Amino acid sequence: MSSIRKRFLFSAGANVARAAISLAVGLLVARGLGPTDYGNLAYLLGSFWAIRALLDMGSSSAFYTFIAQRGRDSHYYLVYFSWLAFQFLFSVVLVTLLLPSAVIESFWLGQDRELILLALLATFLQNQVWLTVVQMHEAERKTIRIQVAGLFVILAHLVLVASMLVSQWLSVRAVLWAIVGEYFVAAVWLSVRLRITEPQPSGVDGARDGLRSVVLAYIQYCRPMAVIAVFSFGYEMADRWLLQRYGGAAQQGFYQVAAQLSTISLLAASSILNIFWKEIAEANERGAHERVAGLYLKTTQSLVFLAAGVTCFLAPWAELLVDVLLGSAYHAAWPVLFLMLFYPIHQAIGQINGTLFMATGRNSVYMRLTVTGLLVSVPVSYVLIAPGSALGGVGLGLGAMGLALKILGLNFLFVNIQSWVISRCYGIQFQWRNQIGAIVILLLIGYACKFSVDQLLAWIQPSFGASARIGMLIGMIGAGLLYLGGVLMVLMLIPRLAGMTQHEVTGYLQKIRNIGRLGGNER
Template sequence: MVERGATVLSVKRRLLFSVGANMARAAISLIAGLLVARGLGPSDYGNLAYLLGSFWAIRALLDMGSGSAFYTFIAQRHRGRLYYLVYFGWLGFQFVFSTALVIQLLPQSLVDRFWLGQSRDLVVLALLATFLQNQVWQTVVQIHEAARMTVRIQVSGLLIISTHVILVSAMLLGDWLSVRSVLSAIIVEYLVAAAWLSGALRRGVVRNADDGGAASVGGVVSEYLAYCRPMMIIAVFTFCYEITDRWLLQRFGGSSQQGFYQVAAQLSTISLLATSSVLNILWKEVAEACARGDNARVIVLHQKATRFLMLLASGVSCFLAPWAENLVVALLGDAYHAGWPVLFLMLFYPVHQTMGQINGTLFMATGRTHSYMKVTVSGLVVSVPVSYLLIGPTDGVWVSGMGLGALGLALKMVCLNILFVNIQSWMICRQYLAAFRWYYQLLPIVTLLSVGYGSMFTVRVLAPGLAAGMDKSELFFGMLGSGFLYAFIFVTLLIYAPSVVGLRKDEMAPVIEKVKHGVRDILRKLK
């Protein structure tokens, strides 16, 4: 009992620190992204986004679910060095193969067609940046989280992104900000960080790992293959899906449309702060519960995380959505004004993306990769033709599209995400014999969006000087006043009418009691 209590306390502490660190890192990352977007302009920023996005897709193809397998295995219990060595060897192969492919094996004509005129050396820089930022750094994060070293890895992440802001600011001041310089900065930052932490990981986590029942390299490889076999299918379809979306938008919309979409996607991630903070922690706890056969704890963790995190994502998105046009102009300038409807739509994408990430975490952490593969591949197969219809040219040779550019891609992302994430949730509820309650998805959005618009209009009526809100100062004070009113109504609903925002009173009662005790303690200390 004491051990379980200590574990719960450890989870809470790690969760609170992770949320705080992620909020700080996301804020700094957003500043860096806005500086880069404003400094490069929509066209060059779109080229940067396309280069990084294309290698993200290639990374997913080469990874084939091995990263998820690695984290699930080391999260379940201590593993022997073979688990680490096999995975590190696989990472090395991915790097060597992809580098040789880009530098030597692909003909120039294919490079021009695929990356649409980007120079080969710039493509190589994008490859190095994405490999270090995603595969290498993500592995470092996973090992730390599996060892419950959340504080250390979160502090390291903050140092990296803070360094990035300093470098980008220096580039802007020195008037040498470019796609090449941004990629070079990413490479240096993550290379130094990974090298700095690797020594401690080798001395600590990996050295103290036990054999975990693995007798040979063949046994470890077989376990990885058993986990990854369904994921290999997902990897192929994910690659096609990601490349199709990015290429269609770059080819038929142009680099500026790519820039509009990337800015909208980046700003919308504000709503994912809480979710991204807890996913690795949730993965660890679900994997352990599944290994113990504690299915009741698995579904409780899933349902609580889904309801509360979706409510938080809805709260942020519904507050920001009415200010979409003002945010784009004030933060990025008139060059990005045409992209504000894309931001408005994309602000709602994180709401169900939260749900999808929690669902994916449960599927991966419990090893149900085959079920996850079925619904994911179905969504990816449907997504590709829908992308063409929305983005493709209106005068297509075989099939005409709607030519909506970034707006079309945003529309597809939001609608298909809602559909297939709900299919995932229904499958999970059926597996664990739990009720599938869909209303907690709709109620928060409708209620809070109404509150968001009401708060904005109230502030503008009381302060007519903020009617335009395109200036930075107008935006700040307008959103500040609206935010106070929005937060007051939000908290009031949570306390007195939680069902209106998709929660049950019995779920909110313990939270309210803890808050009351906290306030009493603070007042007692002040006296």
């Protein structure tokens, strides 16, 4: 088995396990806190995620691209770690000393300063520090180690959250402290264990780099990314602030629950992203442009089909999922969940597109496309979220539903513009029809399977007196089996929707049969 395939399969398996545990944690926290407190938690973490993106200015992408290309000497690490320390200290000083109370009140809408600082620390450890540890391990092709560690972190979080819920200690503050402790311990332990590849000797594929040249390399890479960072901050904060200000914390909670449940469809993309980045950066450094184009096309088509496969199975069950998993307090969130389930399909493409642009140094192109999308996004958010009585009197007051509509529509439009630009750069076919075809066909199969199972349960369930949860579980298992058969039929008849050939589909099915026979023989 090739190194890429082995790392991807392990990464995918670990991500499935981690996502399942993360989803369980999210449901426990959402139910334990209720929509309002859960919305406040989401707003605190989301606001610092946006600030992190602003201060980062693309430096994390530069850091990973540089260390993924080849072994680097200590200057690359020294510059980046110093920059991380500056970001954290500047954020703390900003919140504690520089921002007046009136600004704190307007920006964080009633949250106390101590809780804001705790959210800052939790976000910094969970995003910047942990991301750096992950990138350093992926650059050394230590995918298995970092995935196992990530799995242990989320398991620890599940245990802590469940304990707090049982003991009635669960609160926004307690959840933030749990995040701080988990990621601090994990980051320190993994950093101590990592051994960095030594840079190549002077005169072999580039000489050792001096501190000045490293700083200039970061500046050159990050210049267009800094523009993206400024506009991304405005975009993220506009969405979250508008929703918190005009919709309220409960609407923020509805949106966050829907967004978290929808990430199930992003499992495949998150599994392959860092691996794809490493291989693309290395191939581009060697000038192997045909390999770059081939990896991109194959990865994109496969991920669209995988994400659509998960989305189109879950979408028909959106209302029941919300009611059973979260309770009646969140019932109004189900239309938001239905829409958000489709977001990961094109988000997966967008992540692959962004990775290709950054890993190949096409940051200026990526910057122009991204900034255009962000500029369009903010006024659309205002119109859809703000009420008609707000400034300008043009708002529709749709709250979380409006934000979901905006994200879904604009993501589809601008991701396909990115894909078209990439197809022109590498002379490959722009296959937007496959996206629509896969979604429509799989969604029809999903609804047909749910309808069939609903009819069967309507006849069986009264006889056994099964509860709603048991009925949903039985129904989803039955529909899942039917759906899997339908997906396999689509793969056999139209393999190009998944970026595969008839021969490849047949080969994979044969391997599955061989594994089944082997298991039967062992018994």
